[in-house]
Amino acid sequence: MTRPLSTSNKIPRLAISAGEPAGIGPDIVLAAAQRDWPAELVVIADQDMLAARAELLGLTVNLRPYDAAAIQTSRGHSLSIIHEPLAVPAQPALADSANAGSVLAALKRATQGCMSGEFDAMVTAPVNKAVIADSGVPFSGHTEYLAELTASDQVVMLLAAKELRVALATTHIPLSQVPESINPPLLLNVLRVMDADLKSKFGIVDPQISVLGLNPHAGEGGHLGMEDIEVIIPALKQAKSEGIQVSGPWPADTAFNPRLSPQTDAYLAMYHDQGLPVLKFASFGAAVNITLGLPIIRTSVDHGTAFDLAGTGKADPGSFFAAVESAMELIKTFAKAE
Incomplete structure (x- = not known):
């Protein structure tokens, strides 16, 4: 499957899912905004939740509306955002299965955008399988869910x-x-x-x-x-x-x-x-x-939601930064292979 790059000037556009809103996903995504990236990071999450978490953590961030027609590199404490509203307000460390639908909707939006070529890759923050399962949706993990969304056999x-x-x-x-x-x-x-x-x-x-x-x-x-x-x-x-x-x-x-x-x-x-x-x-x-075997590029962190660290400022964003960097490298290699 040929995936056109989302930009002609080779600036990659990455879809970012913030993961479980009560976990450290929002924290590490906001930490990414404190760095400059040679790419546009488009976060799919509840804007009010991210703003509240940024205030709690004492972080400066400009959550600008996503504009599909204009690439904006993520610089100067900024992130592009696609608002995906939560069912109920999120509080750090207090997961609510009512928000599982929003978490899955963000993953679906990111996947669809990658499939169409709107995004060059997706980077996912951690979700909690038990919270999603408690909502009544069978869910064994990102890998299996993305396979289903992309109709990937293996x-x-x-x-x-x-x-x-x-x-x-x-x-x-x-x-x-x-x-x-x-x-x-x-x-x-x-x-x-x-x-x-x-x-x-x-x-x-x-x-x-x-x-x-x-x-x-x-x-x-x-x-x-x-x-x-x-x-x-x-x-x-x-x-x-x-x-x-x-x-x-x-x-x-x-x-x-x-x-x-x-x-x-x-x-x-x-x-x-x-x-x-x-x-x-x-x-x-x-x-x-x-995740190998997908027609798109997907990277993620090597850890879970760490509810005990959410909102404390102690979450280590290193793996998330590495996932973003890895996605950008894979984009270059994948484009050459096509």
Whole structure:
């Protein structure tokens, strides 16, 4: 799918969702306004909520109405805003499921704008899955929701911190469901998406993917579980036959060692808490969540809503800044690939 850039002068326009209004999403978005960006940051959120949070935090910000016809770089404590009203006023740390509809509407508006070429990428602040689920809307995460909005068959969650990239075969499911959820077709599709997007969005000509085993010691030859032999290896053989540069399955406890890491452009972990603790230990607060397999660019933070920090001025915006910077880099690479 060809996505026209929103501007002819190469100034990117990013759609920003402020996430859960009772969490730190508004705080870190407002922190971004304290910096100058070579892009237009268009925040989709309740304007009154952002103004009130800025006052609480003692931050100066100019929330100017979004003008689709005129690009305005985000400089001088300014943000463009598309007003998405909340159902009830938001208070820091006091989540209300009545506002879930507004949170989802912001994500939908950002996605539609990216699909049409109005925006070049979207950057999302954290949402709270439980709050949205309590509103009666089934919701397992940004990744799955955006896949549905874009009618994408296979999406992949990848977290990146500089040269370390970790993708997930399964995302937000109980650990007990992981063995039954992975199968050769799933893993093959994930590897295809990784290979394609590492080329098109990251500009890696011949990506090298290292796959982690499911069981301790990658199954120890079948003595510690058969999934590595019966599920993962067949997927790797098929991927190799298609020209995908893949290796493994590697024992997860030794895969991130200095010998293998320099030869790896991205790791594929079987489940959420298998690979992400390593990445977050190495770079918590500076990692970026990137959704592969979408026809658009979407980046996000590597953390949750942190209700206890909302409105206190103690929230670290580092991951959000990294997500914005990553989105701008991906825009350049993706445009070249097209």
